[in-house]
Amino acid sequence: MTSIRFFHAADLHLDSPFKGVTSMPDHQLKTLRESTFKAFQTLIQTAVQEKPDFVLIVGDIYDGEDRSLRAQHKFQEGMETLNLHQIPVFICYGNHDHLSGKWTRFQLPKNVHVFPEQVEKVKLQIRQHDVYINGFSYKERHVKDSMIARYEDAVEKDSYNIGMLHGSLAGDTTHAVYSPFTKDQLISKNYDYWALGHIHKRQILNLEPPIVYPGNIQSRHRNEKGTKGFYDVTLEKGNTQLTFIPTSTITYDQITCSCNEVVHANEWFEIIDSAIENFRNENGAGVVEIHLTDVDADTLSMLEATPMEEWLSMVRETQELKDPYIWIHSITMDVSEALEMESSGLTEHVISVMDTWDTKQWKEIVSDVYQHPRLSRYMENLTDDDYESIHLEARSLIQKELIGKE
Structure with a gap:
């Protein structure tokens, strides 16, 4: 035929x-x-x-x-x-x-x-x-x-x-x-x-x-x-x-950046800029999440010296005049295995408890925000994928905050 x-x-x-x-x-x-x-x-x-x-x-x-x-x-x-x-x-x-x-x-x-x-x-x-x-x-x-x-x-x-x-x-x-x-x-x-x-x-x-x-x-x-x-x-x-x-006009994705042996801010910005430029050349315009890997104690100490919102703001500023435009949605991180091994039982206990929560429990956790009389009208209902993203980001934040302070 x-x-x-x-x-x-x-x-x-x-x-x-x-x-x-x-x-x-x-x-x-x-x-x-x-x-x-x-x-x-x-x-x-x-x-x-x-x-x-x-x-x-x-x-x-x-x-x-x-x-x-x-x-x-x-x-x-x-x-x-x-x-x-x-x-x-x-x-x-x-x-x-x-x-x-x-x-x-x-x-x-x-x-x-x-x-x-x-x-x-x-x-x-x-x-x-x-x-x-x-x-x-x-x-x-x-x-x-x-x-x-x-x-x-x-x-x-x-x-x-x-x-x-x-x-x-x-x-x-x-x-x-x-x-x-x-x-x-x-x-x-x-x-x-x-x-x-x-x-x-x-x-x-x-x-x-x-x-x-x-x-x-x-x-x-x-x-x-x-x-x-x-x-x-x-x-x-x-x-x-x-x-x-x-057909994508704008590509959503995650860019992974290794922070191996990074101890100075200028090194960090060079790595981030290079990764974003590679994404731009391959995909054009995008909305991306920067995900940091191989974050050891020295890198973590450098990043903690300044609020993450400021790091994010600076990365966005470096991209303002570049075309096609890349919007940096967020920055997340994984700490290195060696640093995780140094973590105390408190970190592991908090994360293990959080990993057992189901969607119903996560709804209870965020309920204060979604029941706010003024804010709730502007917020979209969360899906199971959204709750999973909240779970992963909370896990990353706990690792960063608790490990860095123990």
């Missing part, structure tokens, strides 16, 4: 608010808040240049159920562009942009097919071959039941069958669990490709048939590290080629 070619994207989250970076300079914050739109434009422009047979967008096109007017307008323009180039688009809505939300409606052009709340099977012909695309949109935010049984089994051997599914692998709790499935359930349908959405980490769950998460097209916070984008898929029976196409 002749191969077919399509783009597989998901989780655009257009007009994401990018909370938690308010200390960034205004002109850079504006660039950050435009990044989802620029990533989307990269998807559209690449489609125009490469002319795939069709494009799949698997849920969470918008960041919220109310779908901002601007986000809808930008998406409409992108679809009109693909319509001019006669590129069909198949979309399904996910938990963030479900069908029960309230928004001002836009009429999408004729090249766009929107899947309804019930699983639907759509047929198209590409170079005399039948292609069947199966999918559904979320009726409401919380779709807890498995939907796999509602997908028809593929029986047409001389055709291509593709499933679109915005959902979670059963047992994976990295995101809220919606429309759960198992790999065996998907494989049993005999489809040639499963186009997944919802999980923002790019991953291939199975090779034959391909079961694929492309991840989101633009990181929105520091827990979504690395380059983001979509897959350019060439599908042929038993021979699928997946090419990842980057």
